[in-house]
Amino acid sequence: MAESKSKQKWQPDKRDMVFFAIVAAVILLLVLGANERKTKPVPDNETHQSVQSRAECMTCHSIDGVKPQPIKHTKADQCFQCHLQPEHWNTATP
Numbered sequence: 163m164a165e166s167k168s169k170q171k172w173q174p175d176k177r178d179m180v181f182f183a184i185v186a187a188v189i190l191l192l193v194l195g196a197n198e199r200k201t202k203p204v205p206d207n208e209t210h211q212s213v214q215s216r217a218e219c220m221t222c223h224s225i226d227g228v229k230p231q232p233i234k235h236t237k238a239d240q241c242f243q244c245h246l247q248p249e250h251w252n253t254a255t256p
């Protein structure tokens with residue numbers, strides 16, 4: 163009697179361990195992924211220090227600009243959310 167009772171006590175078995183491993187892996191990926199939000203910084207040169215708006219960025223970085231964004235580039239507006247703004251930049255947020 164006493165023996166069968168103790169068998170009902172929960173103990174992590176192999177399947178539980180696999181489950182925990184997957185949860186841990188997912189959390190790790192999310193933490194690491196947060197850093198990948200940042201990509202190439204905006205160059206700290208004269209052109210980039212004085213740009214005022216997204217529209218201005220896009221005069222050079224749209225499909226037919228001098229330095230187009232990659233084809234699959236996000237349509238997101240907040241350039242500086244991902245591309246670190248130049249150190250000597252001194253205008254309003256595009």
Ligand code: HEC
Nearest residue numbers: 202203204205207209210213218219222228229241245256
């Ligand atoms: C007058 C044209 C012009 C404007 C306006 C402009 N850029 Fe650029 N951008 C360039 C050129 C040319 C390059 C490539 C040469 C270089 O590194 O300077 C470049 C390069 C870049 C790069 C890539 C850097 C790398 O390491 O490859 C990023 C990111 C970038 N620009 C973001 C921006 C953002 C954000 C804005 C608006 C705030 C902007 N640019 C406005 C001309 C422009």
Ligand code: HEC
Nearest residue numbers: 201202216219223229230231232236238239240241243244
């Ligand atoms: C959600 C994040 C995100 C936002 C917002 C964003 N970008 Fe990017 N951008 C990227 C990533 C990621 C790349 C690819 C970098 C690589 O090739 O390593 C990239 C690449 C670029 C490149 C090409 C760099 C090169 O060396 O070829 C340019 C130019 C650029 N972005 C301009 C812009 C401009 C202008 C804006 C604002 C209108 C903007 N990006 C907003 C993530 C973003």
